[in-house]
Amino acid sequence: MGVVELRQMQVVVAVAEAGGFSAAGRRLRLVQSAVSATVRAVERELGAPLFDRTTHRVVPTAAGEAFVAAARMALSAVDQVHTAVDAARGVLRGQVTLGVMQGLLGGLPRAIGAMRRAHPGVVVRLRQAPADEIVDAVREGTIDLAVVALTGRRRGLVSVELVRDRMVALVGPSSNLPDTAVSLSELARNPFVDFVPGWAVRQAVDRAFRAAGVERAAVFETNDILTAAELVRADLGVTIVPSALAAGFPDLPTVAIARHAPTWTAGVVHRRDRLVPAATALLEHLEGWGGRAP
Template sequence: MELRQLEYFVAVVEAGGFTRAAERVRVAQPGISAQIRKLEREFGQPLLDRSARVVRLTEAGEAVLPHARAALGAVEDARLAVDELVGLVRGHVAVGAVTSHAVDLPSLLAAFHDAHPGVEMTLVEGSSDVLVERLRAGTLDAAIVSLGPNPPADLDTLVVADEAIAAAVGHGHPLAARSSVRLAELGGLPLISLPPGTGIRSHLDAACAAAGFTPAVAFEAGDPVLLAQLAARGLGVAILPDSLARSRPDLHPLAITSPALGGRLAFAWRATGPGSPAGRALLALARRALEVVGG
């Protein structure tokens, strides 16, 4: 008994005849007929009733069919298992991340490397909107992104940090004597911000639009540290993650009020899941590690 005989038998049953089965498996009809006759001789019983225009199962065929399907399914599962193993030996994963974030990505990638030393890894930095598009295109398996007010519906996300968005100025700035600033007050000031498409900028633009004004962004940069340096030199008010604003001795942080602004950092991947075995293994490891961090 050969697997192809079982495959042809199932194909004839599902297609309802030899001609359509031959087209399905791309084998000449006489070849299919000959192989099924060999299968019937091995069982010692006809499996198909060929007397009508539509091929039907005999009683013996009815008994054999579920076992034939199970055998073919087991072979396919074995092939997938080998593909998964090969993919984890010679695979590749691509991870993206926004420029500044609080996730311990080096430890995560090191743990993945220890578990799967044969997998090549690529790490790229970019703005959240670029990373999201690369996730959609399949050139990234996963990415750490900043979520705007409307998270992408076609991605799955695991929020790993929920942080206030703050303003920050140099110590010589007039606002340095205060601990907070109302959002409306920012409307008349030169701002230093991440570019459009980033999570923090999306929150800022949406809040300002709701308040009836457009923020006057004097400087844009993709690196929050550069924004902090510009603000420290007195070039404007930087809009930053609260932790970064408070961590720099050359800056004076200000809470934004009326309303307060907040952003979320997330580990994101395509809703359909990564396409490669290595990508799926990375996702499984990352979710285990980051679910603890994200709470």
Template sequence: MNLRQIEFVLAVAEESSFTRAASRCHTVQSALSHQVARLEDELGTPLFERTSRRVRLTLAGEAFVRQAHAALEATRRIPEEVAAAAGQVRGQLAIGTISALGSIDIVALIEQFHARHPQVEIRLTQSGSEELLVRLRQRRLDVALIGLWQGEKIEGMAHLRIAQERLVALLPPEHPLASRRRLTLERLATLPLVDYPQDSSARRQTDKAFAAAGVAHQIHFEVNHLNLIAQFVSRGLAASLVPESVATKLDGVVHVAVQDAPNRVLYVVWPKLASPPASAFVALLREQLDFSNSK
């Protein structure tokens, strides 16, 4: 078994296609297929179920992929750890973040990190909190900025609480309720709503909040980005629930306090055995939080 074979298996698993995996790995399909077959012979079991229409992992393949991510991550970190022992921070830093970060300016944070550690190659991806946690556990991310609801726990990962805030109602300026000082979830539930997809943690917690208030609500529009939520609201098509610090930055909408709205907590999360770039990133974020709290 060699690292190239491991990379090939991961590519096929993530692409669900030998053809796309070969293109991603910059090799011909026959060579990639041959190496995967050799690895399967060595292991004594198939890693993929192959049909004319799809490719998917076997149970053995799923077990292999779980360990393969960790193996590649450990290999990648060898030069980083050696450099760190010599007082240098270099290598790669894969950051994941949700789209609604409130007061955190992720671009400014990355700019400051790059100025401090120019030898680190930085990559950024946006997704939902649950997906980011999955990628962290798979070692596909080094650090993630996520939002959870009060009381939710983060298992098996190191984390730092960044902020906590209530959600507010987002309304078009001309709406009859826009001039109110405060609303209830019961009143908000009578309006058409725009929210994140049903399988997201943000949506589930919104659903739980309405359920706890004992009221049914109607999600007319499911979107995956805050800007789309704001557009639906500003054009009078729906209302929404968003964090207060986010609402204040949106144009063309107004926000109103909701007396029984849930709290959202922002965290930065990273593996307990963090890479040197990840440790440096968390240290920078701690500095910024300490500076903000001292004002």
């Protein structure tokens, strides 16, 4: 039996992660035919198909899943070898993948920029997706660190709090609500822009209204903070968001919530096993950003 090369492992892993040959080619800057040829060569070498190919998608077989898991470990070991040599030379290099929950980018580019200035040899890949998808990717090892809302303990993961934020009402430009503070009862008299069930913001708002014994009528539900802001900007309703997110819409008035104001916590999660040096360095910069976050 011959030897499967590291580059071939990278190609197979990219196909599995991207879900197709064309997408993997774009990621690796290879033409699709080269990606397909590489996968076929590995399949011939191993004597087993690695992917089920259909018209619409490419899915790893059982052998493919086993290969991808082992290949990730091998590629990670190679990265650690290079990292160890660079560390001995006093140079930090490598790649770190940062997952970010939708709507939570905020001031993160400042932290990433500071990281890049301090360690220009480190490449930071950013992936934005729903929180559950991001956390699953951390468990699988395809994402090193994830910035998400902290809604409780996550099995097998370490959580580092960055921001604990008191939430505020975001209201339209023609709102008749008080400028200083507003109660949940007053907010409930207005059309309400809610986030979809399962979102951390929605969970915090639901808890606050239950604690206050107040019911609201959600006229709109969205899974996008920009859409929520547009609906409020058009005076179609009010919403409640963390003040750090409200700061991203300076044209919209924000009003403090007088009683039962919900709170929202964001932080970094990562696996319990040791982080690679590049991920550790990024975590330090994220912790600094958390301390300065609005």
